[in-house]
Amino acid sequence: MIITAQNISYSVGQKPILHNLSFAMHPGEVTVVLGPNGAGKSTLLRILSGEQAPSSGTILLNDKSIQTFSLTQLARCRAVLSQQYMLNLPFCCEEIVMMGRYPHFNNHPAAIDRDIVQQCMQEMQVAQFTGRLYQTLSGGEQQRVQMARVLAQLREANAGDVTGKLLLLDEPTASLDCLHQQACLQKARDLAQHGYTVAVILHDLNLAAQFADKIILLKNGQLVKEGSMREVLQPDCIADAYEMEVEVWQHPDYNFPVLVPAEHKVRSILKTSNKNNIHEYNSRSFVKG
Numbered sequence: 065m066i067i068t069a070q071n072i073s074y075s076v077g078q079k080p081i082l083h084n085l086s087f088a089m090h091p092g093e094v095t096v097v098l099g100p101n102g103a104g105k106s107t108l109l110r111i112l113s114g115e116q117a118p119s120s121g122t123i124l125l126n127d128k129s130i131q132t133f134s135l136t137q138l139a140r141c142r143a144v145l146s147q148q149y150m151l152n153l154p155f156c157c158e159e160i161v162m163m164g165r166y167p168h169f170n171n172h173p174a175a176i177d178r179d180i181v182q183q184c185m186q187e188m189q190v191a192q193f194t195g196r197l198y199q200t201l202s203g204g205e206q207q208r209v210q211m212a213r214v215l216a217q218l219r220e221a222n223a224g225d226v227t228g229k230l231l232l233l234d235e236p237t238a239s240l241d242c243l244h245q246q247a248c249l250q251k252a253r254d255l256a257q258h259g260y261t262v263a264v265i266l267h268d269l270n271l272a273a274q275f276a277d278k279i280i281l282l283k284n285g286q287l288v289k290e291g292s293m294r295e296v297l298q299p300d301c302i303a304d305a306y307e308m309e310v311e312v313w314q315h316p317d318y319n320f321p322v323l324v325p326a327e328h329k330v331r332s333i334l335k336t337s338n339k340n341n342i343h344e345y346n347s348r349s350f351v352k353g
């Protein structure tokens with residue numbers, strides 16, 4: 065499914081959050097959305113999912129406005145992993161993952177729904193938590209259960225049927241250890257290779273270097289740069305967006321760059337700044353060279 069954002073803007077009252085964003089995302093690609101805190105990444109993801117309407121502009125799913133899709137149609141073609149899930153009721157983990165199957169059955173899950181739930185729990189290494197109360201899991205374990213839920217939502221009875229699937233992940237690795245970060249993003253990459261369109265919000269520039277085909281870099285709701293991973297992960301783009309200088313090294317063995325903070329620059333800024341005044345530190349511009 066090709067997702068096209070056309071001139072998307074979003075404001076809350078008089079406060080502009082997103083300004084006139086246009087881009088496209090394609091099947092087979094992992095698009096990573098990067099940008100500092102408050103840049104508008106989660107807002108953009110909510111608009112791409114159809115959960116939130118833009119103040120102006122249009123989201124097209126394969127050339128059709130997202131507004132023409134029914135909730136059930138949307139639920140069967142796109143799944144969203146949000147940053148936080150508040151859950152007060154005592155659901156067990158299998159029930160949480162089964163929620164992903166709700167768009168696929170009316171009253172009772174069929175054997176295929178139960179099979180898909182088990183498969184997706186195994187894929188996210190949470191099968192051992194099947195009967196456990198969700199609230200008793202650690203943060204990272206809960207996040208893997210939620211990821212299993214979104215995988216189950218998009219899985220068709222014929223697992224090979226991946227046409228028109230859109231996976232939107234908001235900081236899926238935030239609570240995960242390094243091994244599960246790799247597993248989670250490798251899963252996203254595998255799904256893209258099988259034809260899903262995948263968008264992922266990340267903060268870790270090195271995970272972006274490893275897994276992104278394309279990057280959308282935002283700051284203050286505006287596009288700093290959109291392009292291939294190598295086009296965007298450049299010291300000048302990163303400095304523009306984050307006001308932080310990095311060095312970009314080519315890994316000797318792997319086909320992706322490694323980004324390292326230019327530590328001497330960070331130190332010299334810290335030395336001359338009031339260390340307690342984080343705002344002053346964050347708002348300083350770095351001078352290249």
Ligand SMILES: Nc1ncnc2c1ncn2[C@@H]1O[C@H](COP(=O)(O)OP(=O)(O)OP(=O)(O)O)[C@@H](O)[C@H]1O
Binds near residue numbers: 100101103107
């Ligand atoms: N209802 C609201 N009222 C006022 N400001 C809002 C509202 N909703 C969002 N914002 C502001 O919009 C901006 C973008 O928020 P958003 O959650 O999209 O940022 P983000 O890039 O995902 O940030 P983070 O990396 O911290 O998760 C933030 O400055 C936020 O404070």
